[in-house]
Amino acid sequence: MDYREGSPKPKRQRKQLSSVLNDSEIEEALYSDNSEDDYQPDDEESASESESEEHLWNIECRPPTRPSVLPTVQEQDLQPFTLTVSDSQGQGQAQINQPSASGSTSEWTTTEEESEDPIFKVRSVIDYFNNKMIECYYPAAQLSLDESMVLWRGRLSFRQFIKNKRHKYGIKLYMLTEPDGLILKFRVYAGAKDTDVTGKEHAEKVVMELLREKLNSGHELYMDNYYNSFGLAKKLLDHNTYCTGTLRKDLKDNPHELMKKKIKKGENCSMFRDGVHVGVWKDKRVVTYITTQYEDKMVQVQNKRGHVTQKPEAISKYNDYMSGVDRQDQLLAYYPCERKTTLMYNKYSGQRKMSLYDYRLNVINARLPEHVPENRPSNTHSAHKIMKATETTSNGRLKRKTCRQCTKNKKRTDSPWYCGTCPDKPGLCVECFENYHLELN
Known part of the structure; x- marks a missing residue:
């Protein structure tokens, strides 16, 4: 190689390999002591190199050894790797090992609480609402308890069907409300997986769960025949809580002689036991009711047409205060969250895309007459x-x-x-x- 005048020549010339060497020859060239090389560093260069070598890491380089037979993919996955780094003094050694995957049977698991609670994903939201209502608001004496439905027609293990509800298929909620529709506490029914309230005496467990913070306060609870029973009425009365509502005829603790009695229209018969009042009254049909608050007393009630009739006091109060959940469903119906597709009306618009507002304007304009006479006849009638x-x-x-x-x-x-x-x-x-x-x- 030619060098220009005035440029310093290198002090050392490296060997040039003119032929392709195999692994053994490369190793011999790398690790030779270079005794044949006549290069001799001066004192200043040797001193600077000795100072810099004190701070360098000793990295051992070895040529790769290729196995005669390549391992399979499974064997490669099972082979661990080890990374070792050490300084020149032999201190600060760190080692990282990859464990072997042989015999691995690990699976995805959940916590015990999540596996038992079918609604654990929304449990925090439900508890937050219930706790906030307990902290910031206390209701009046009258309370109503009933179930409500949230529309859901998809796949769900605890989807329910109630034929007399606006949304027949969906998620059933047990709600404790005021007569004007304000929700105080609610619980999502999760079917057989809801071990806290499922099983025998299910309705009684639901009532006691929703009334846990309201017991021993003198409240008046109004329920329908799905919840009411003699045992529940006696239990609530022991906790200084009154209940009123309709009653099923086929319950075990009902007075059988009263259930079999034939009565005429407008007639009322009652029986008492341990502070629980069970009565039968006939209007258009026979109505069986239970109460721990009202006596066997008839009151005058005026209907929508202005007719005055007589009803038992318990039935009259039940009609006044039982509509809390129905009122809540009515208020929510004014602001529905369900949205249907807009493609059904857009096919009549004649345009590819049109907003609902523009579509309504076009419908109104189409319904209006094209020509309105200027001098309209006077409306004589x-x-x-x-x-x-x-x-x-x-x-x-x-x-x-x-x-x-x-x-x-x-x-x-x-x-x-x-x-x-x-x-x-x-x-x-x-x-x-x-x-x-x-x-x-």
Whole structure:
């Protein structure tokens, strides 16, 4: 190799390998003592090299040894590896070993609490709500307890079916509420896996669980016949808590002579035992009720039509305070969280994409008339006023008149509505009221 003038020549020239060497020759070249090399470092260079070597790590380099037979994939996975690092003084040694995977039978496991609780993923949210309601709010005396349904039609081990609910399929919730619909505490029913309340006396366990913080305070609890029984009423009374509601006839502790007794409409019969009042009252059908608060007393109640009837006091109070969960379902129905797809109405819009607001505007515009006359005829029957009859017959029903407009069309219809402005006050249907006065004009 040629060097330019003025440039320093290297003090040492490395050997050039002119041929391909095998592993043994490379090892001999690397670890030879270089006795044939005439290179001699000066004093300054040897001193600097000795100082730098004190801080270097001694890394032992060996040529790779290739096995005659390559190991299989399984053998490679089972072979551990070891990494060893040591300094020049033999201190600070660290070793990392990869354990062998032979005989490994490990599986994914869960904690004992998660395996026993089927709703452990939402348990913290439920407990947080219940505890917050206990801390920040205390209800009035009247409480109602009933079940509610959360819509769910997917796969779920504890999905329930209740035919008289708005959402027949879903997750059943036991709720303790106030009569106005405020939820105080609730519990998710997880089926047979819910070991705290499942099994014998399931309804009684649910009631005592929801009332745990409200016992011994003089509350009045209203429940339906799914929960009520003589044993539960006696147990709540021992905890200074009253209960009222309907009762099933086929329970074991019911008074059998009272259940078999034949009574007439409007008649009420009652029996008492250990402070528990069980009664039978007949209106349109026989109603069996139980209470630990009210006596055998009849009260007057006015219905929606203004008729005054007599009912047992326990039944009257039950109708007033039992609708807490139903009221809660009604309030939630105004703000539904379920959303259906918009593709069903979009196919009628004639456009690829359209918002619901624009679709409604198009529907309204399509329903409006194209041309509205400027001089519209005066509404001559605007002074006419439709009224409803107030007189009743001997049976207590409203008096009805034959509709004049339906009679012209050869159809007989009796209606409680009439025109209070016309002199003869003709009977008219709500649908015929406008057409009748238009024909008169």
